[in-house]
Amino acid sequence: MNNNRRIKEAKVAEIKEKLQNSKSIVLADYQGLTVEEDTNLRKTLREAGVEYKVYKNTLVLLAAKELGIEGLEQYLEGPVSIAFGYEDATAPARVLHTFAKDHKKLELKAGVVEGTLYNKEEIEKIATIPSKEVLIAKLLGSFKAPLSNLAYLLNAIKEKKESESAE
Template sequence: MNKNRQLKEAKVSEIKEKLEKAQSVILSDYQGLTVEEDTELRQKLRASGVEYKVYKNKLVTLAAKELGLEGITEFLEGPVSIAFGYEDVTVPARILSDFAKTHKKIELKAGIVQGDIYDAEKVKQLAAIPPKEVLIAKLLGSFKAPLSNLAYVLNAIKEDKENQAAE
């Protein structure tokens, strides 16, 4: 087997491994970004634990087909970058979407979230979901409000009984 084929097979297995391991995978068109803009985007993604790569579309297509993700191959045309999110499924979509608001050259194309194929519109909806920390804070706040109200009512009853006993 020639060396070129071995290198391609190694890349395909690397891509397969990343696709299997990632909680979410976001594809975007990055054509037209300057080196500075691309560096800025990569730094933001890296700081959030997101891996950002550019592979040959043919190699990604081969890896996707081997994993049964053929639906993603229609989005692999032209220059495509891939963001692999390994923890919070919303992080890659949110960072890319926020970046696209100020840099019109980047465009969300599609995604894979826990094995499901998302089109660009669903990826944008995913990006709109607040971070996990915000959702947890909201949940805890919703637990706290009824407890605070209960404590207020119980305190009012106690004060009312103390006032009646004092009279």
């Protein structure tokens, strides 16, 4: 086996592992970004716990087919970057979508979340879902508000009874 083939097989294995371990991936067209913009994007993604890579499209297709992920062919044309989300399934879409608002050269193409393929419009909808931490905070806040109101009500009843008994 020649060295070039071994290198390609190793890359396919690497991509396959990343696809298996990620909760979501987002494909984006990054052509036209400056080096500074790309560096800022990578930094923002890294801070959000997202890995950002560029692979040969044919190698990504081979890895996806080995895992049974179908339908990526139509999105893997031209220069395509892949953002892998390992912790938060919405993070890659959210970060790329936010970055694309200010940098029109970056364009989301598609994504796979929990094994389901989504087109550009669907990925952009997923990008609007808040992070897990924000959702948990909202849930806890919705629990806290009624309990706080109940505590204020009980305290008001107690104070009223105390003032009546003092009279």
